[in-house]
Amino acid sequence: MPSTKGGATGSVIETFGLTKRYGRHLAVDRLDLTVPRGSVFGFLGPNGSGKTTTIRMLMGLIEPTSGRAKVLGRPMPFQARRVLPQVGALIEGPALYGFLSGRDNLLRYDSADPTADPRTRRARAEAALDRVGLTAAAAKKAKAYSLGMKQRLGLAAALLQPRALLVLDEPTNGLDPQGMREIRSLVRELASEGTTVFLSSHLLDEIEQVCTHAAVMTQGRLITQGPVAELAAGARGRLTVTTPDTGDAARVLKELGVADLVVTEDRVTGEPPGADLADVNAALVEAGVRVRGFGVERASLEDAFVALTGEGFDVAG
Amino acid sequence: MSRAEADAVAGTGTPVPGKSAPAAPETGAPEAPGPAAGPASASDSGPRPVRLAWTLGLFRSELSITFRRWRTLALLAVLAAVPVLVGIAVKIETSDGGSIGGGGPDGGGGPAFIAQVTNNGLFLVFTALAATLPFFLPMAIGVVAGDAIAGEASAGTLRYLLVAPAGRTRLLLAKYATTLTFCLVATLVVAVSALAVGALLFPLGEVTTISGTRIGFGDGLLRALLIALVVAASLIGVAALGLFVSTLTSSGIAAMATTVGLLITVQIIDQIPQLHAVHPYLFSHYWLSFADLMRDPIYWDDLVKNLGLQALYAGVFGSAAWARFGAKDIAT
């Protein structure tokens, strides 16, 4: 039996020039995405940057204007029947039958899958409910659920089967901080069991907290992708000097070639110079600057994003 | 090429050795019964086979969902109420010894067969079907069929059915089969309610056919069942039309309203003599031919024309729905 879990390249999702055009507007513009197997892949971008549109194309819900996509090594949407039973998905929020109980919603979605064994249906639904902490509310009608509970039920539907790939489109939307933490720990747990997780988000820190890899989108275009550590390293950290003598410190640093100086109340920050940082520190002390703290702050993904786009992380026009 | 082709009806599924689905790997104590209970490690989850019997699960799920909706039950309640109202009206009208209507299916005084109801309660079945077939029954079908795809689209549940993956062709077939089941159930609800009311308010007995011959009550009951089946089959065309409309929009309300609007339009066109050229192609044109089953011998010409026309509508609008739904962007 041929392996269906990723091609020879070991990637779970691959797109080649994937494009979706709505009228004159390019929602997704020549996207080349590679999601390695076993990764927790953050798909990062502000609202309107084309994340959901990409996911819809990957799941065979909408037809690309041009380009191709492979999921689990098979072309989508042509092999949807083979691919999708191994994929759990939460796309643009949960959608439920309000007049059915939470449990019956899961049974309904499970019976839509022709590869799902009806004999284990109830047991799998109970296990999925348990996993997202909804067992107590399983008999309640879904229309009485809070947004957070709906989100969990949507997640439970994605977990009705063991999956090779989970696609989660902004899974923490509408959740309180506690709910967000629970989702994140669930994602880590699933990843540790071997499921590749493709997680879209407009929240930088969320991606930084759970993802091993990330891709950054703005206005339908992919700006960068790779391991999170590398992306952050790509943006250089900032030299930070904590001192009561900010004026003197700024003067000395400028003489040493530190660019982009920013002075705040008791801190001076700037781009690290070419010179050895030990020499920089010595020069500060020599000039009589009372140094309380000295070092290079680790670059965050946000720094990387700002460095890449030259702009803040705002909603696309 | 339509996408529906790509994920055509399951059954030609993945060839996989072994006779049961891959069991879940052991992740500790097996608490839940059965194999593959519970979401488990995915690292060794291969593709699962498609089972022909399992693909019917979607149809069963459709049926249960349709008949659990408050709206469906309300429609059936309205349909069940029509024979009650007709029966009571006839009873009151005739309690002073008067008579109703001009007799015969083409008589001018109300629905077909109404004049015979006082003599034989079984005729209430024919009267009620004749009274509901022009509007109440097809309207109910239009609501259910129009909502079939568009309702799921506007609720957003359509995208989750499709990634389950239900398969577009399979989902459409399940929806159409469910709508046809509803046609049958709705017709039977009218017939059974009419039979009950007829038996309660009027005497039962031998039946006089339109041709004037007399047949036994048992034979009459059989004809009533046959008529109910023909009436249900008369709704096949509306069901296909409604399903097609349902694939055109992402608003359940719009699809229902459009289907019911088309129904009314067709009924009006069928009444305009100047448009007689198109009349034989209107899905409602031969609807009342079911009365020919009450002739002795049965007069088949219009009955066959009716069934052929319904099959034509099912073929044309079923294909149109399939082509449209197979290529549709699901953006809700």
Ligand SMILES: Nc1ncnc2c1ncn2[C@@H]1O[C@H](COP(=O)(O)OP(=O)(O)O)[C@@H](O)[C@H]1O
């Ligand atoms: N069905 C649609 N019709 C027209 N434009 C759309 C449609 N869906 C999305 N768009 C546009 O495509 C862009 C990307 O949207 P989306 O993929 O939903 O972004 P994200 O999920 O990153 O917030 C937006 O500008 C949005 O307005």
Ligand SMILES: [Mg+2]
């Ligand atoms: Mg989105």
